[in-house]
Amino acid sequence: MHTSWVTWTAKVWSLIVIPLEMKTSRVSTLACPMNVVDIEAAEEQVAEETVIEEDDIEKDGYEFQKEDIVLLWVAESLIPQAESEKRMEELTKKYFDDLLSRSFFQRSRNEKFTMHDLINDLAMSMSRESCLRWEGGESHEVLKRVRHLSYARGQFDCAAKFEPLYEVKHLRTFLPLRREWHRHYVSKRVLHELVPSLLCLRVLKLSKYGNIVELPNSIGNLIHLRYLDLSDTAIKRLPSTVCTLYSLQTLLLSYCSSLIELPADMRKLINLRHLDCSGTQIEEMPVQIGRLKSLRTLTTFVVGKSTGSTIDELGELSHLGGRISILKLNNVVDGRDALQANLKNKKDLKELELAWGSEDPDHSEKVRYVLDKLQPCMNLERLTIKLYGGTSFPNWLGDSALNKIKVMRLEGCHYCFELPPLGQLPTLNCHYCFKLPPLGQLPTLKELFVCNMKFLRTLGPELYGQPFQPFQSLERLEFKEMSKWEEWVPSGSGGPDFPRLQELILEKCPKLRGSLPCDLPCLKKLSVEGCGVLHDQRATATTSTSTNLNYNSLRELKIEDGCQTGLLSLLEAKLLSQLMIRNFYDIQCLPNINRLQSLNLWNCPTLSSFPEDGLPTSVGGMKTGRPVSRFSSYQGPDFRQVSEAMRKLALSSYLLERLSLSSGCGVLHDELEIWTNV
Incomplete structure (x- = not known):
């Protein structure tokens, strides 16, 4: 293996994935009030009560996500310069995949990764001069050479803990790792004194510190900063000096639930590539955000009403990819502005949410025109439409050219009287729809969630589609809050209507009577709640089909809130292993x-x-x-x-x-x- 490649690998991993998750068996007994803002008064007590000894530390593989590592590598300039800056993240992902193929990483749970212990030891031994997994007690000489530092967050990170770092003049990476606590608190002195003094910082991560409500203006001194993570903090506003961080590439603000606005001069961050403000309370985007032409990720765009950015500025952001939520579409004045957003040509977009802030049936034609002009690219995999006030959907929504759609959610579309022929995995929440489209024809449909269709009375042939065996791939089916639904009619295809269905959930369908589908050979889990007049086949006198329920694979059964006794025949399922019966008044033994x-x-x-x-x-x-x-x-x-x-x-x-x-x-x-x- 080439020596330079080994050196690069060791450097990368020692910097970014410090594969040690710090855990302590003895922690402070000091109570942690949730409204802590300034913890200086608690410093002395915490310092005395918190005991962390060498024997308390357990070494576990630190879990990380590919996307996080890619952004950190880019910020640290660890990847050779790409031929085009547009390909920087793409090239970085290829490096990651190459290391994965060589078993430097191991797949963990939930699409996360860990690093093998032997590779970790190699990386740490080759980079011990400049990289430090800080545990306290290091000598002045060691700290003086450190360029990249990680540490385990404590529940209370007091100023005294960070005192030795004031001597570190060339630190480039400040990377806290998670601890067992969900909330952490850091001294104000760290934010106002230590951090602004680290003038060489490229990476600054302060996420999950619950008492951070502001940053000092002196944050603008960190002119080399490329990566700033404030996600899941209590920050309300960013200082205007953030807009002088002209090298900033990544700004993470996700789940800052108190954040209500972005700085007015955000347009000056011309090198910004990734802006994540999902889960915030931002009311509108700052003006001229379209000047951030380097943006690859913009998770949320809130359309301004009288001030702020209009939707047409999205047209300038031609490199957007990943996911984006476009909110408050009711503020779009002219549908032609929606066309200029040019979503159709943003080929790297995978997930799109389109949401109106309110419903207005008097302007249904304008609303439909806006949605029509927001047609996405054909590579889209997930589409969500919320609070759409039109009476019908545009033609593109049912276009077979959208052949990569895996998830579709239509929520609160109250005024629609018809639905398009949907793609894979749709969620339906359309109050005024009287029937479902022929979803049974979708060959790869695996999950279907239908919610709050208040006027639907019968599920029948229109659901299954053409006369062939429907729902070949469906594995999960859920109906909720169907207040008028009365009848579930089989397709009459001669075979199972749901041959691969594994989970069926019925909730709050109070008028549904008759029978469930009689032939569900792969069903493993059945949950019925709030369906007070529902019978199975054996309890239905009007059915002309066989009374035998083919639920031979059933393992879990939940019956709750006033269901009829016909369902009790399912207790005879041979493989049944988990049973829950709640609020049931007709069972004797x-x-x-x-x-x-x-x-x-x-x-x-x-x-x-x-x-x-x-x-x-x-x-x-x-x-x-x-x-x-x-x-x-x-x-x-x-x-x-x-x-x-x-x-x-x-x-x-x-x-x-x-x-x-x-x-x-x-x-x-x-x-x-x-x-x-x-």
């Missing part, structure tokens, strides 16, 4: 469920007995609350038969006069709980 592992019963006042032979030996836990109000003497399950598996038992004392357990209950060494209902 439980059958013998051979594979049952978990049982949860709540408010079932007519339940009077368990199986005569007791619960199966596979049951590992049972919870009851107000279920057995007619049991004046509750013998419960026969614990002589479940002693090997039962680990947890929780019982309510509601109307319970006597509890008798056999000697076999001695194995309940994990948990035995009896509580009183108030």
Whole structure:
């Protein structure tokens, strides 16, 4: 392996992914008020009470995301200059993938990565002169040479902790790593004295410090700063001096829920490539944001009403990619401005949200015209439309050329009387729609969520589409808050309507009667809540189809809030292992469920007995609350038969006069709980 490549690899990883997550078994006993703003008064007590010793530190692989590492590498200029600056992030991702293919990284959970211990040791040994994973106690000579520093956040990071860093004159990276606490607090002196003195900083990360409400004006002294992360802090405004950080490439403000505006001179940050202000309260974008022509990421664009940027300025940002939410589209005055946003030619966009701030049925034609002119590129994978006030959708929304759409959400489109032929994974929330489009024809549809269609009464042939077996790939189906829905008609195709469905959820469909689909061979999880008149096939006298339910794969069953007894036939499913029945008034006894592992019963006042032979030996836990109000003497399950598996038992004392357990209950060494209902 080439020596320079090894050196580069070690340098990269020692700088960016310090693969040590600091954890302590002893932490401060000082209470942490959530409204802490200034923690100086607590410094002395915290310093005395917080004890972190060498033996308390555990080394775990630090988990990181690819996107975060790419931005840090770019900020540190670790990647050789690309032929075109437009390709900088793309080239960096290729370097990352190359290291991954060589097993320098390992895939972790939730699309995250870790670094192998041996590679970490190699990187640290080759970069120990300039990189430091700071634990305190390092000599002055060591600190003087440090260029890149990481440390473990404490719950309270007081000024005394950072005192040695005032001697570090050439620090380029200030990178706190996460701790177990969800909220952290840092001394004001660190922000107002230490940080502005680190004049060579390229990377400054202050995320998750919950008491940061402002930055000092002296932040403008950090003229070399390229990466500033303030995400998940309480900051309300950025000082105007931030706009003098002309080298800034990345500004992260996500989930700063108190942030209400951006500085007026943001247009001066001509090198800014990534601006994430998702989850903020920003009311409009500053004027002339279209001058930030280097932007690759702009997660949120709020259309101004009388001041701020208008939507046509998006047309100047030709390199936008990733995801963007365009909010307050009701402020668009002229639909031709929407056309100038030029979304159709932004080929790197993958996720798009279009949201109106209010509904106005009197201007439905203008609203439809605006949406028509916001047609996205064909590479889009996710599309969300919220509070759309038009009475119909534009033609492009059903265009088959949108063949990469994986997720579509239509929420609160109250005035639409018809829906387009949707792409993959749609979510429907359209109050005035009377029928669904032929979603069964979509060959790759895996999840379907239908919500709040107040006027839909029947699901029938229009849902399944042409006369062939529908929903070939659907795995998850959910209906919620369908107040008028009464009938679910099968397709009549001769085979299963949902051959691969694994999860079915019905919630708050109070008028749905008749039967569920009778043939769901792959269904593993069924949840029915608030469907008071729903019967299965066996309880439906009007059905002409077979009464046999093919739910042979069912493993989890939840029945809640007034469902009919016809559903109880599903208790006979051979593979059923988890059962929850709540607020059910028509069950008298439980059958013998051979594979049952978990049982949860709540408010079932007519339940009077368990199986005569007791619960199966596979049951590992049972919870009851107000279920057995007619049991004046509750013998419960026969614990002589479940002693090997039962680990947890929780019982309510509601109307319970006597509890008798056999000697076999001695194995309940994990948990035995009896509580009183108030």
